[in-house]
Amino acid sequence: xxxxxxxxxxxxxxxxxxxxAGIVYAVTTxxxxxxxxxxxxxxxxxxxxxxxxxxxxxxxxxxGAEAALPVPKGVVTTAAYAxxxxxxxxxxxxxxxxRLRPDWSAEVERSLAxxxxxxxxRSYRVTFSTADQCLILGTAGMVADLAQPVYxxxxxxxxxxxx
Numbered sequence: 001x002x003x004x005x006x007x008x009x010x011x012x013x014x015x016x017x018x019x020x021a022g023i024v025y026a027v028t029t030x031x032x033x034x035x036x037x038x039x040x041x042x043x044x045x046x047x048x049x050x051x052x053x054x055x056x057x058x059x060x061x062x063x064g065a066e067a068a069l070p071v072p073k074g075v076v077t078t079a080a081y082a083x084x085x086x087x088x089x090x091x092x093x094x095x096x097x098x099r100l101r102p103d104w105s106a107e108v109e110r111s112l113a114x115x116x117x118x119x120x121x122r123s124y125r126v127t128f129s130t131a132d133q134c135l136i137l138g139t140a141g142m143v144a145d146l147a148q149p150v151y152x153x154x155x156x157x158x159x160x161x162x163x
Contacts, residue, residue, distance in 0.1 A: 035075035055081065078152055135155050
């Protein structure tokens with residue numbers, strides 16, 4: 001029995017089990033690990049607003065947009081960041097606009113005022129795009145009644161003519 005518990009045997013066995021579990025997870029959730037890797041690379045290249053702290057990250061697969069919701073199709077990786085105290089959403093929007101253009105085209109939208117759970121201040125949704133990638137900057141978490149204001153960056157592969 002002692003011979004089976006040697007590190008030279010246990011470590012590779014654990015690695016094989018974890019690898020197998022990862023494959024099962026990817027198959028059952030429908031996540032394409034290549035797409036997640038590409039999204040992670042985009043988020044790393046785009047960076048964050050200076051002194052922001054990451055507070056969460058998630059990758060999900062979406063089948064496509066519902067008629068009333070602007071939901072992307074495919075694997076989307078979203079990261080949430082807490083900006084430095086006192087930073088307003090327009091500073092974050094302007095930072096990313098100046099950092100990403102002209103390599104990325106940008107479309108800036110404003111939310112409806114007075115959405116549930118928010119102040120009367122309007123938030124921003126900026127959709128950046130290149131020939132093969134999309135990135136959405138969202139500031140709704142900065143005007144919602146949250147303990148910690150956050151902005152989000154969501155990366156996904158471009159399919160078709162628009163993001």
